[in-house]
Amino acid sequence: TMKGLKGKNVLITGASSGIGQAIAIRLAQEGCNIAINYRKSLEEAEDTEEMAIQKACGDINNCSVQSLPIQGDVSQEADIIEMVNTVIEKFGSLDILINNAGIQKECPSHELTTADFDQVLGVNLRGAYLCAREAIKHYLSQNRSGVIINISSVHEVIPRPMYLSYSISKGGMENLTKTLALEYANRSIRVNAIAPGATITPINEAWTDDPEKKAVVESHIPMNRAGTAEEMAAAVAFLASDEAAYITGQTLFIDGGLTLYADFREAWS
Numbered sequence: 377t378m379k380g381l382k383g384k385n386v387l388i389t390g391a392s393s394g395i396g397q398a399i400a401i402r403l404a405q406e407g408c409n410i411a412i413n414y415r416k417s418l419e420e421a422e423d424t425e426e427m428a429i430q431k432a433c434g435d436i437n438n439c440s441v442q443s444l445p446i447q448g449d450v451s452q453e454a455d456i457i458e459m460v461n462t463v464i465e466k467f468g469s470l471d472i473l474i475n476n477a478g479i480q481k482e483c484p485s486h487e488l489t490t491a492d493f494d495q496v497l498g499v500n501l502r503g504a505y506l507c508a509r510e511a512i513k514h515y516l517s518q519n520r521s522g523v524i525i526n527i528s529s530v531h532e533v534i535p536r537p538m539y540l541s542y543s544i545s546k547g548g549m550e551n552l553t554k555t556l557a558l559e560y561a562n563r564s565i566r567v568n569a570i571a572p573g574a575t576i577t578p579i580n581e582a583w584t585d586d587p588e589k590k591a592v593v594e595s596h597i598p599m600n601r602a603g604t605a606e607e608m609a610a611a612v613a614f615l616a617s618d619e620a621a622y623i624t625g626q627t628l629f630i631d632g633g634l635t636l637y638a639d640f641r642e643a644w645s
């Protein structure tokens with residue numbers, strides 16, 4: 377287990393599936409109390425809760441890890457303020473925020489509507505900022521240390537045609553991470569990000585469930601395979617823990633080598 381996580385209060389956005397779910401489960405195993413934000417499905421959030429408690433304690437009725445499914449749309453400022461306040465009220469405080477909620481839309485950039493552009497930025501970037509803002513207000517008002525971890529993407533640095541709004545949101549997330557890290561470094565608030573490569577989660581249903589398409593995706597990855605949500609969660613646990621006490625403003629790429637210019641694996645001539 378990672379140093380300093382036991383008993384910490386965590387809010388994970390979009391935690392009812394994929395990487396967010398794996399983070400909730402891993403942090404519960406590390407002894408954190410977990411607030412599981414979901415937008416639509418309470419049932420999915422409760423499934424996540426059950427898996428997390430099961431893994432953390434075995435016995436659902438006798439577990440020191442607290443859990444709280446909490447509804448909220450991170451594109452809505454009022455939802456975020458209420459969500460953060462509720463978590464603080466129920467857990468007593470907040471120590472760690474994980475900005476994980478994210479969406480993508482595929483569309484040629486010259487046909488992208490203003491509404492779709494705004495929606496992706498509203499969830500992925502503005503939502504992450506507003507959650508961070510509310511968390512930081514709390515950390516400062518209590519004069520307590522705090523952690524924020526943003527779930528970015530390799531598209532923080534790799535341009536992605538047909539996914540302009542997604543690429544922009546993750547590119548912006550790099551500077552969100554760095555600016556907040558610098559601004560609050562002397563207040564004991566650490567802000568970092570992870571940048572997953574191709575990861576097996578519902579957002580990638582289009583190729584993860586199709587062996588041929590999956591092989592094409594994996595052929596571009598130096599380690600020849602997609603990553604798992606658990607591999608992402610392990611890095612989040614590290615960055616959230618006191619083992620990473622001197623790390624701030626960084627994005628850790630977890631991508632099987634995807635950002636290493638895979639085309640250079642073999643000599644070109």
Ligand code: NAD
Pocket residue numbers: 389390391392393394395396413414415416448449450451476477478479499527528529530571572573574575576577578579580
């Ligand atoms: P996912 O679709 O399973 O998870 C996204 C979650 O965000 C879902 O639970 C969804 O309900 C939630 N969400 C969407 N809009 C929301 C809103 N307005 N308010 C609250 N919650 C909302 O996919 P995932 O792969 O687990 O994605 C998690 C994060 O990881 C995203 O930020 C994504 O961009 C990032 N990421 C994923 C991959 C990958 O290959 N899977 C790669 C790089 C980055």
